[in-house]
């Protein structure tokens with residue numbers, strides 16, 4: 001078990017006078033003092049642009065930046081040179097769509113997406129399909145809110161060049177069978193792009209075991225700073241992929257009329273990278289690793305199981321996604337009968353309980369569920385069982401007030 | 404828990420002027436795609452005045468209550484009066500609205516402005 005009191009004491013935001021019950025970590029996590037201090041210390045003592053200066057301060061900053069890359073690589077079982085720093089998942093997925101698109105996709109080719117994608121793992125593929133006169137092929141979900149693997153197996157074909165799949169849905173919470181999809185993709189020679197924004201922060205993750213070809217996530221959802229994200233891709237693939245953003249830092253040689261590229265990961269890191277944020281992310285990875293990702297997962301799971309049980313036992317609540325907590329990340333979307341999610345969120349906010357209400361950047365999924373919006377709670381390593389109880393009893397009061 | 408202001412709860416539970424007009428002079432729909440709130444507003448105008456008004460819609464309590472309240476506030480008013488109708492007037496009548504929900508409260512007013520500009 002984790003020492004929750006000790007963990008909570010690391011997070012200054014929970015030391016405010018008015019207690020905060022923060023149930024929106026799927027949107028962004030809170031940060032421990034270790035991360036805040038790492039960023040602050042960097043700016044105070046180590047700040048210089050990376051990969052540029054000859055002077056020792058710049059060399060030190062560069063070393064810290066590369067150390068952070070190695071830490072992230074260690075967390076996901078990758079080699080450091082396979083880890084590209086971006087400004088977030090969204091940029092990483094745009095990079096993936098542009099670059100893989102140039103490399104692999106032509107007229108009449110197909111790109112598989114699912115109905116449960118975040119807009120960040122949907123719209124880049126829509127635009128790619130349009131640009132290349134390719135076809136976007138959507139795969140649906142089962143009534144239980146899981147990926148329809150049978151449909152995916154039927155729709156995948158040698159025309160499929162890319163499969164884009166979210167690892168853990170930020171609405172349904174569903175943990176998708178990435179390894180099985182990877183096997184299907186491998187058989188037809190398609191590349192599998194995995195959006196791990198909701199999984200990398202919350203569970204042990206090994207890119208080789210998953211069998212993905214590319215994988216993306218954001219620092220700010222895993223205790224790190226905003227403005228930093230990660231694109232991982234298999235080394236061979238990364239070497240073949242053309243650059244996305246171009247400019248300084250990512251070149252080998254430049255003439256007036258053409259240029260050649262540096263090796264990955266530099267090839268994909270044009271311009272001044274978010275180096276202070278990378279150092280902060282490194283500190284976040286240290287924090288997570290010291291707790292152990294398996295412990296983090298078990299903690300999320302216990303909270304999710306309790307919240308799920310409480311929600312499912314209330315007849316005025318509809319829960320979306322799998323009923324078995326083991327099949328979910330720490331995310332639960334739900335609605336109260338006849339009550340708009342915004343009203344639920346506003347009333348809970350009066351009791352200091354922060355939940356999300358809206359479409360959570362997944363409009364196609366909400367259309368499929370035939371709801372305009374939903375409420376969402378999501379948990380992380382600093383949440384407690386008592387907070388789940390507080391949330392559930394406050395929910396009863398919302399229902400009484402508005403029914 | 405302090406639920407919404409009584410005026411909001413009351414209008415939400417018992418909406419005024421909800422439904423459709425048989426022959427409206429203006430008929431507009433305004434929506435907030437972020438949360439799915441939709442307001443349809445219909446006006447019947449005679450001699451420069453709002454003779455009758457109906458709204459229809461779905462969404463959160465604040466947007467629906469604000470629409471209901473707005474229909475009461477504008478009935479019988481002249482068009483120039485309505486052109487000067489301010490956000491604050493509606494917010495005050497609602498008893499105040501938390502800042503995270505202003506776009507819900509003001510959705511019906513956006514519908515009204517749209518209606519006026521198409522007259």
Ligand SMILES: Cc1ncc(COP(=O)(O)O)c(C=O)c1O
Pocket residue numbers: 026027088089090091118120121166168169170195197198218361
């Ligand atoms: C599943 C999923 N994909 C992508 C994103 C986008 O991440 P970011 O906004 O950090 O780029 C999010 C977070 O909002 C997410 O939950």
